[in-house]
Amino acid sequence: MRISYGILKRFLPDLDLPGEELATLLTEQGLMVEKIWKTEEIFPFPLVVATLDNVKKGILYSEGEVHFRGEVWNIKVDNWGMPEEKSKIIVGMEEGIPHFLPWGGGREEIIDFLITVPFPAEEGEEVTSLLLGDDVILDIEVTANRGDCLSSLGVAREVGAKLDLKWQIPPVTYEEADTPADFSLENQAPDLCPYYTGKHLRRLSVRPSPWWVVKELSFLGLRPVNNVVDFTNLVMMEIGQPLHAFDASVIKGRKVVVRRAQEGEKLITLDGIERELSSEMLVIADAERPIGIAGVMGGKESEITPFTSEVFLEAAIFDRVAVRKTAKALGMRTEASARFERGVDPEKVTYASRRVLHLLGKDGEPASGWLIAGSPPEEERRVSFSPQEVEKTLGCSVTREEMIKILTGLGFEIDSSSRGETIQVKAPSWRSDVYLPVDIAEEIGRIHGYDKIIPRLPQFSFDPGNKDKGILTEEKLRRHLVDRGLKEIVSFPLISPRLAELWGTKEEQIEIKNPLSQEQSYLRPHLLLSTLEVLKINATRGRNNWGLFEIGKVFRKGLNFPFQEEKRLFIALTGYLLPPLWQKGGEVDIFLLKGLIEELLDIAGFEQEEICFREDGGFGLEPSSSFRVEISKQEAGRGGILSSSFIREWGFGAEIYVAELNLDLLITEEKKTFQLQEVVTFPSVVRDISLLVDEATRWGEIEEIVKSTISRERMEVEAVEIFDLFQGGNVPQGKKNFSFRVTFRSPERTLNDEEVDKWVQKIKADLKEKEGLLLREELVSF
Amino acid sequence: MRELEEYWESFQEELREVNTLSDWNYLKGKYVGKKSRWGEFLSELKELPAEEKRVWGRKINQLKREMEELLEKKYQELLSTEEKSEIDITLPGKKGWSGSFHPVLLTRDWILAIFESLGFRIEEGPEIETEFYNFEALNIPPDHPARDDQDSFYLAPGYLLRTHTSPAQIRVMEKMEPPFKVVVPGKCYRRDAFDATHSPMFHQIEGLVVAEDISMGDLKGTLETFVRRFFGEERKTRFRPGYFPFTEPSAEVDVSCGVCGGKGCRSCGYSGWLEILGCGLVHPQVFVHAGYDPQKVRGFAFGMGVERITMLKFGIKDIRWFLENDVQFLEQFKIF
C-alpha cells in the first residue's frame, strides 16, 4: 500500500523526518517499505501550462484546441469534463508529445476530463515543482494482521508512537439541509453486517476533482474518476474505512436492503462483469435487486456518472470472513475487500462519511439525519500483562515507564488502577489483533526496537542424540554416489496424467484436486516419471556422458492412511564412465549399474549373502535387460536398460541405464552386527579353472556349485572370481567359456600344493556332474 | 671484488659439468637464486670510492645478466637432448566423472551442519499433510488471510501437500519432550506458477527450540550466529517485526547485501538488505494445539527458503535452473 508524506503530515503535523529515514523507521517497526517513489516517477513528464481555446460543445463530447508555445492540438473531451474556454490546463510534455492529464494522449481518444491549473499561471510555463511539491511516496507491505495500517491515519499513529509525536484527525464541517432522507434502510443480515450507515445527498454536482485530489490519488496509485468517487477513495486511503456512493436515483422503492443474495442472482459490477451470486454472499439491494456486493464492489447501474444528481453514501462494517469468502469466490480482491477482511475501525465509520461530506462541500446537499442499522461492535479487549514477563519475552530491559509510554502512544488506555506486578490496558478500537500478553510484548518490542534485543545462545542443555538412522544412511549413500562421479538432481514431483497412466491405474495414484495445470496434476508414483524431463533436457543439449541420481519421495494411495509416501533412490547412467575417448572400454553398462547398487547396499550395511539379483523386468525397463534386487527375499529395487519405447518417445540418442531402490526398506531392514575378521597373513594359493558350458548356463549356477563344494569339503577359500567369459573363436557353437579363479588361504597355516590340488579336483568333479559342462584342461598355477 | 672474478669463473666451470635438469636447477639456485652472492657484492660496492663504484657496479650487472643468459641457453640445450620418453603425458588422464551435489541440497546440508554444530537435532516430516497440521494447529483457521499467501494443492478434503515445513513443529512437539532444539528440512508445495523466483515446489528448513526460558534474545543470538557462519563475518543481520499467525512476537531477518555491502544496488532492490527468513516466539495457541502448557514452556521457531538462500549464495538468477538439472549447471557444485 502506498502512502504519501504529504498526506501523512495531515495527520502528523509535526512530522519532520527525511523520506529515507521515515522509510527505515517504518521498516524497523514492521511496516516494510518496499519502494520509495519520487513524485517525478509517478508523473514522469514535465508539467506545463497550456491554454484551452475554441471550445465547441457537441452532443456526445466537446471539441477544443490546446495552445502551447505556438503549437496547437485538437482534442475531444467529454462534455462534463471540458473546462471553460481560455482556461489554463495542465499538460504533461514528453519530448513534444502532449499527455492531457489525468489520462490520455491519443489524438482520437475522447478524454474524460481536463484539469485546470489551480493557481494563476502563464501559457508555456513549466509548473512541475509548483504542482507536485516535494512529496515522497512510500510503498509499504502491510502484514495480514495490521488492517489498521492500510491507511495514512494508521501509519501516522505508528510513526507518532515511535517519534513521540501527537497525531490528529482533520476536523470536519458540513451543512445539512432541513429535509430528512426519503429513504428507508433494512438490515436483514445483522450477523454479516453489524453496523450499516447511509447518508443521502441531493443537488449533487458531479465534476472533475481539483488538482490536489488528482495528484494525491495518482500518488497512491488510484485512478481519478470524479469528485464523488475520488473523495470516497481518498478518505478510504486516509482513514481506512471503505465507502461506497450509489446513484440514489436508481435505487428502486427508495429502499436500501442489506441481505444475503439469492442463489443464482446476478449483478453487473462496476468493472462491467456480470457476477453470479450465491446465498453465502452479502449484497446491498434495493426493493427489487442487488445494487452492490457488500464490501467488495458496487453495481454498474448505480455507478456515479456525470449525470448523477443524488447519492446514497454508504459506510458500514461487514463481516471479515464473509467479505473474504465472497471476494475469493468471485476472484475480485479490491481495495475495499482488502480492508474489510482485515477489519476496520468501528469507531471511524461515520467519521469517514462526514469527511466525504466535508470535502464535497457545496457540491452536494446532505439530507438531515442518518440512516442507521445496528451499532458499532463494541468488543472491549482488555489485556493484563506483567512487565517482567515482557522483558523475559523480549530478552532486553525496558522500564515500566517506557512500556506505558509506548502503549499510550499506540492508543492503548492504561488502567490507572494498575499497580505492582501487572498492568492492565484496553486495546484501541482499531487494534483487533491485540488480545494476549505476548501481543503486548510484541508492541513494546516493535516500538522499543528489535535492534535493542540482546542476542544470546539458548542457555539449556539438550542432547541431540545420534543422527536418525535413515538420515544418516541417506547422507552416506549420497556422498558415495557423488564420490563415484554421479550428479545429484532434484526433479519436479508433479507429473501429467499421461505419464501417471504409464505406471498404473488412476485409482492407485494421487491426483491433485486443484492443479495449476493438467501437466502437473499427479504426484509421481515412480521417480523415473519425474526424471524423464531432466534426462531429456540433458539429451537435447548434447550432454552425453553422465551419471545422475535423485533421492525423493514417491506417492501412492494407501490402505490405512489414505496417502502413502515412500523414499526412493533413482540412478541413471549413460555414455562413457571415463571421459577420454582415446582410451576404449569406459562405456557404461549394466554391470556398472549393478556394481553401484552393490556398493550402496554394502554402505547401507547389508551382507553380500542377503543380497540377490534376479533377471526380471520392471517399470520402464527393457524386459530382456533388467533385474530385480532382493534383500533377504524382499524386493528392494529394480534396474536395467531404459525401455526402448521410452528411448523412442523421449528421443534419447543412446542407451540409458536406470535403477530405483526403496530407501525406506534399506533403512528399516535389520542389519548384521559388526564382527571383526582376523587378518590372515599366511600365503595364498591360486588356481584357475576354465570350462565350457551350454550357452544358456548362467555364471550364478557355476558359482553355486563351486561354493557348495567348498563349504561341504570345508575348504580354506578366500575368493571365487570369474575373470573371463567368451563365445566364438575356438569355442564350439552353442557353448561358452567361463574362466574363474579360486584363491585358497588358511588363517592358521601355509597351504601346500598337494592339498590344494586335491580340493581343485573335488571342485572339478562336482562341476563335471553338470550336464553339458566340459573342463578345459589347461590349468595355470602360480 | 676479487671474489667476483672467482665467482664468475667457478660458475662457468660448473656450468660445463651440468648434464641434467636437476643439476641445472641446483646451479641456478646457487648463482642467480636466493643462495647467490650478488647481494653480498652489491653491499661491498657501497664501501668503494665513487669512481670505482660506478665501474664495479656496471661489471656486476653485466656478469649477472650474462649468467642468466648462459643458464637459459643451457636449459634449451638440455631440453633438446633429454631422452625420448616412453609415454606421452600430454594425453588426457583417466579422470573419472566429477560428481556433484544438487546446489539446493548442498546449501541445505550446509545450513543443517551449522545448526547441528549448535546442538540441534535433525528431524523429518511427511510431504502430504492434513489441514490440521498445516494450518489449524498453527493458528491459521479457515478463511484466515494468511492462507492467501499459501495457496495449497489439495489431494482430498482435509489433505494437502504441505505449504511449509512448519507442521513439523507440531509433529516434533508431539514426539519429543522439552527442552529440545530441532531443525526439519523438506520439500514444500504452493500453487505459485513458475517464474524466475517462484516454483510450485521448493525446500524449506524449519527450526524449533522449546525450553522453560526462551526469549527473543535466544532467537536473535541463534540466527545471528547462523548468518555469520553461513554468509561470512562481514555480513550484518537485521531483525525487524513481521507477522506469522504461529509466532508472537514475530520477526523477519535480513542480511546485508553481499554485492553492495549494504549501500544499495540492483540485486538488493536498492535497500542494502536481503530478506532471508521469518521467525518468532512460538504462539501460545500453537503450544495448546500441540498439547503443551504455554504457562510452562516457551519456544522460538524459524523457517527459511533454501532455494532463495542458494540463489543468494551462488548468484543464481533463476529458480527454474534448479529443476532443469542441466549437468553443465550441476557439475559446478562440488563438495565445498
Ligand SMILES: [Zn+2]
Ligand atoms: Zn545490494
